[in-house]
Amino acid sequence: MDNENIPSEDQVHDLEAGIEEEVVEALAADEHGRLADLIQPLHHADIADLLERLGADDRDQVVDILRDDFDPEILTELDETVRDHVIERLGVEEVAAALQELDSDDALEVVEELDEDEQQQVLEAIPLGDRTLIEEGLSYPEDSAGRLMQREVVTIPTFWNVGQTIDFLRKSADQDDGQADGGENELPTQFYDLFVVDPTHKPVGTIPLSRILRAGRHVPVTDILETEMKLLPVTTDQEDVAFVFRQRNLVSAPVVDDGGRLVGAITIDDVVDVIDEEHEEDIMLLGGVSEDDLYDATLDTTRARFMWLLINLGTAILASVVIGLFDATLEQMVALAVLMPIVASMGGNAGTQTLTVAVRALAMKELTPTNAIRVIGKEALVGVFNGVLFAGLIGVVAWLWFGSLGLGVVIGLAMIVNMFVAGLAGTTIPLALDRMGIDPAVASSVFLTTITDVVGFFVFLGLAALFLF
Amino acid sequence: MDNENIPSEDQVHDLEAGIEEEVVEALAADEHGRLADLIQPLHHADIADLLERLGADDRDQVVDILRDDFDPEILTELDETVRDHVIERLGVEEVAAALQELDSDDALEVVEELDEDEQQQVLEAIPLGDRTLIEEGLSYPEDSAGRLMQREVVTIPTFWNVGQTIDFLRKSADQDDGQADGGENELPTQFYDLFVVDPTHKPVGTIPLSRILRAGRHVPVTDILETEMKLLPVTTDQEDVAFVFRQRNLVSAPVVDDGGRLVGAITIDDVVDVIDEEHEEDIMLLGGVSEDDLYDATLDTTRARFMWLLINLGTAILASVVIGLFDATLEQMVALAVLMPIVASMGGNAGTQTLTVAVRALAMKELTPTNAIRVIGKEALVGVFNGVLFAGLIGVVAWLWFGSLGLGVVIGLAMIVNMFVAGLAGTTIPLALDRMGIDPAVASSVFLTTITDVVGFFVFLGLAALFLF
Numbered sequence: 001m002d003n004e005n006i007p008s009e010d011q012v013h014d015l016e017a018g019i020e021e022e023v024v025e026a027l028a029a030d031e032h033g034r035l036a037d038l039i040q041p042l043h044h045a046d047i048a049d050l051l052e053r054l055g056a057d058d059r060d061q062v063v064d065i066l067r068d069d070f071d072p073e074i075l076t077e078l079d080e081t082v083r084d085h086v087i088e089r090l091g092v093e094e095v096a097a098a099l100q101e102l103d104s105d106d107a108l109e110v111v112e113e114l115d116e117d118e119q120q121q122v123l124e125a126i127p128l129g130d131r132t133l134i135e136e137g138l139s140y141p142e143d144s145a146g147r148l149m150q151r152e153v154v155t156i157p158t159f160w161n162v163g164q165t166i167d168f169l170r171k172s173a174d175q176d177d178g179q180a181d182g183g184e185n186e187l188p189t190q191f192y193d194l195f196v197v198d199p200t201h202k203p204v205g206t207i208p209l210s211r212i213l214r215a216g217r218h219v220p221v222t223d224i225l226e227t228e229m230k231l232l233p234v235t236t237d238q239e240d241v242a243f244v245f246r247q248r249n250l251v252s253a254p255v256v257d258d259g260g261r262l263v264g265a266i267t268i269d270d271v272v273d274v275i276d277e278e279h280e281e282d283i284m285l286l287g288g289v290s291e292d293d294l295y296d297a298t299l300d301t302t303r304a305r306f307m308w309l310l311i312n313l314g315t316a317i318l319a320s321v322v323i324g325l326f327d328a329t330l331e332q333m334v335a336l337a338v339l340m341p342i343v344a345s346m347g348g349n350a351g352t353q354t355l356t357v358a359v360r361a362l363a364m365k366e367l368t369p370t371n372a373i374r375v376i377g378k379e380a381l382v383g384v385f386n387g388v389l390f391a392g393l394i395g396v397v398a399w400l401w402f403g404s405l406g407l408g409v410v411i412g413l414a415m416i417v418n419m420f421v422a423g424l425a426g427t428t429i430p431l432a433l434d435r436m437g438i439d440p441a442v443a444s445s446v447f448l449t450t451i452t453d454v455v456g457f458f459v460f461l462g463l464a465a466l467f468l469f
Numbered sequence: 470m471d472n473e474n475i476p477s478e479d480q481v482h483d484l485e486a487g488i489e490e491e492v493v494e495a496l497a498a499d500e501h502g503r504l505a506d507l508i509q510p511l512h513h514a515d516i517a518d519l520l521e522r523l524g525a526d527d528r529d530q531v532v533d534i535l536r537d538d539f540d541p542e543i544l545t546e547l548d549e550t551v552r553d554h555v556i557e558r559l560g561v562e563e564v565a566a567a568l569q570e571l572d573s574d575d576a577l578e579v580v581e582e583l584d585e586d587e588q589q590q591v592l593e594a595i596p597l598g599d600r601t602l603i604e605e606g607l608s609y610p611e612d613s614a615g616r617l618m619q620r621e622v623v624t625i626p627t628f629w630n631v632g633q634t635i636d637f638l639r640k641s642a643d644q645d646d647g648q649a650d651g652g653e654n655e656l657p658t659q660f661y662d663l664f665v666v667d668p669t670h671k672p673v674g675t676i677p678l679s680r681i682l683r684a685g686r687h688v689p690v691t692d693i694l695e696t697e698m699k700l701l702p703v704t705t706d707q708e709d710v711a712f713v714f715r716q717r718n719l720v721s722a723p724v725v726d727d728g729g730r731l732v733g734a735i736t737i738d739d740v741v742d743v744i745d746e747e748h749e750e751d752i753m754l755l756g757g758v759s760e761d762d763l764y765d766a767t768l769d770t771t772r773a774r775f776m777w778l779l780i781n782l783g784t785a786i787l788a789s790v791v792i793g794l795f796d797a798t799l800e801q802m803v804a805l806a807v808l809m810p811i812v813a814s815m816g817g818n819a820g821t822q823t824l825t826v827a828v829r830a831l832a833m834k835e836l837t838p839t840n841a842i843r844v845i846g847k848e849a850l851v852g853v854f855n856g857v858l859f860a861g862l863i864g865v866v867a868w869l870w871f872g873s874l875g876l877g878v879v880i881g882l883a884m885i886v887n888m889f890v891a892g893l894a895g896t897t898i899p900l901a902l903d904r905m906g907i908d909p910a911v912a913s914s915v916f917l918t919t920i921t922d923v924v925g926f927f928v929f930l931g932l933a934a935l936f937l938f
Contacts, residue, residue: 046716054840055840192679209661213678213681213682214639214642216639251720268720272714280829286756289825298854301847306858309818309859312815312818313863316811320811330799330806334806338793339789340810341789341810342785342789345918345922346778349781350778352756352757356757357753361763386774386778449814
């Protein structure tokens with residue numbers, strides 16, 4: 001560590017300090033020696049970032065350079081599409097070897113994303129002990145605590161004291177050095193809490209390491225036990241796991257089986273990945289994208305986006321049918337055709353604002369049955385208030401533009417109605433979907449814009465047909 | 470801890486196990502005794518959640534019940550609007566007392582959100598030592614590492630061994646018990662790494678606690694040092710801090726001043742808050758909401774949403790002006806008015822898909838100069854591919870609906886052009902904003918829908934005017 005070099009703010013990310021460009025240059029110039037010199041000293045996380053940013057051919061070249069001394073941690077840091085690519089290039093034997101060096105949760109994370117064929121091949125190449133741990137992990141439901149946890153946990157019996165605990169850790173460490181894949185008694189690479197268990201292996205409490213270090217050797221572990229802990233059943237959904245970690249500021253938490261016995265522990269680094277994943281899902285679904293497809297091939301992306309656009313085409317045609325009902329009216333006054341998208345657009349935007357807040361609040365468990373009615377009422381009222389303000393604005397604009405006071409009044413009224421409906425729909429749609437067990441981020445915005453388009457066009461053109469002729 | 474009761478999955482969140490409804494009932498029935506019995510045993514994080522979900526009057530009642538034995542940690546867990554409310558109800562003296570019990574980073578987090586008057590009053594009520602720490606924290610830029618870090622860190626000189634380190638921690642713990650607010654040598658409530666510093670207080674390396682516990686007493690700390698560490702300058706933006714923690718799977722990291730001296734440490738719990746905050750900002754900005762306003766008053770929300778809607782009104786009027794250019798064409802063929810929103814809507818949706826992926830990828834530092842051109846090209850191509858598919862679909866629909874093959878061809882061509890433009894704009898707009906130092910989530914979607922609306926209407930009506938009459 002060279003203390004003379006204090007990093008500037010820009011250098012907080014290694015890769016941005018010019019290495020990325022140098023790698024790209026070296027790749028373009030086919031300078032393999034320079035490439036190896038540039039890449040090999042990098043942190044595994046930086047290498048993963050680099051692999052993600054390169055095109056397919058360049059990526060293969062970099063994998064080949066790393067092959068002989070491949071850091072298995074790189075695999076855990078990669079995006080799924082890129083990881084598939086790297087795994088294919090590495091080959092089954094290399095991947096199986098890499099997996100054995102990882103903690104059980106990291107190995108599982110890589111294996112669970114493989115397609116069935118690859119999974120089978122890779123598992124067969126892993127020795128029985130590690131393979132069993134991974135296969136047990138795969139037996140838990142997807143996105144459950146069982147998939148996230150690592151099996152290597154440090155457990156302490158209730159009758160030990162601090163001294164015995166420290167001696168045990170020192171002894172285990174010595175054994176670890178001797179035999180790399182130790183099985184049951186293997187210590188995790190890093191751990192933050194010790195779990196005190198009773199004779200039936202049920203957790204009695206946790207002890208943060210900082211507390212062990214502060215206590216004297218003679219202190220019984222039961223004296224420094226944190227008993228107010230959250231036990232996570234092995235089938236807990238990962239979203240709920242993230243909620244508990246976030247709410248309690250945890251760094252690790254015990255996972256228990258049906259019988260309440262400790263089977264593993266989840267650590268904060270995996271939870272941060274879950275948090276990112278859930279956030280990504282929310283933002284993507286709201287934007288009408290099925291998943292992050294930055295690294296997907298063009299045709300895969302085209303296909304993935306098609307369905308959402310098809311649904312949108314259906315709702316757009318529905319809105320056109322509504323407009324078509326008023327073709328006679330439109331023929332009489334072309335100004336209506338000019339102005340009608342404004343009413344629909346404002347409703348859609350006001351509704352999207354409300355919807356975004358509601359979807360986010362549901363995801364963060366801030367919107368609950370206790371405050372649902374209050375929130376719906378508030379949003380409808382916000383819709384009316386802003387509706388009145390914009391009714392005034394657009395009413396005057398329409399009046400001056402087309403010289404018809406009547407037209408101004410009609411568009412103003414339509415604006416108020418549509419923004420009220422937008423506030424109502426923006427809250428009730430996600431709440432209803434959530435109640436039905438559907439992720440509100442998935443379908444909310446289609447429903448919403450269908451409603452605000454249809455209501456916007458219908459009310460505006462309907463009022464015009466009634467009052468302007 | 471009652472081991473007989475294994476939590477069911479539904480009970481992972483305490484509050485959902487019916488306590489919330491019971492509290493609401495007790496509040497409605499004015500049963501203060503029952504209320505106290507229900508609330509006082511709850512974890513501080515659960516109390517915070519409860520306070521957030523209650524209406525203003527009920528919230529005041531709960532604060533009054535908690536007042537005599539107020540857990541200061543509650544304040545750190547509250548949403549800003551709700552925290553303001555609770556602080557007002559508690560009063561300056563209570564708040565100042567609560568802050569002294571918190572770690573410096575948590576106290577700072579509460580103080581920095583107060584308005585200036587309150588901040589002054591609260592700070593004056595805090596004794597000099599703690600106040601200085603908070604005031605120093607406030608001197609760092611908002612959203613910087615200096616605001617996130619806690620000043621209490623455990624530092625170890627390079628010449629110690631493991632035994633000396635453990636003895637030091639035990640001795641410090643004893644002192645801590647004696648005098649609660651110890652100043653310089655105070656240990657943090659929880660810590661995960663020790664920082665080894667040279668005589669000038671520059672960090673030489675970190676030691677995870679699990680490593681200290683595994684090593685024998687005689688081992689020099691320099692033997693188990695992790696020297697490959699990320700030093701965070703005190704002015705580092707919190708987004709970059711989050712990036713480093715996420716990329717390196719850290720639980721804590723050292724913060725250094727201009728001279729490279731250790732001034733504090735950031736822990737993962739604060740980073741999780743930052744991650745949530747940044748995600749929230751992205752999702753809200755994309756939805757056209759300035760910040761999470763679930764708990765704001767109706768009028769505040771109306772005002773906050775107004776600006777965005779006003780901008781949208783401007784762009785909607787712009788689109789209407791474009792339509793107005795073709796009023797003669799529209800008068801000749803009302804079918805154009807019926808169909809035109811479809812072209813605009815499909816462009817807007819396709820563009821939003823692309824935009825969402827790009828904004829997210831920029832936020833996660835996955836979209837960089839290295840792959841920008843490739844991503845733009847891919848998205849434009851996806852736009853063309855889906856454009857052709859939907860041109861076929863809508864062309865046939867329009868032909869059959871209005872019996873005009875020419876109309877079908879025109880809307881098909883307009884669809885291809887608009888979806889190509891959507892793919893191009895959906896990537897280039899956020900990239901350009903990012904290059905200009907503007908958060909791409911803020912303004913991208915206004916620009917995008919303006920473009921897809923204007924292009925959609927103009928190309929469709931323009932082609933119709935050219936070829937259909």
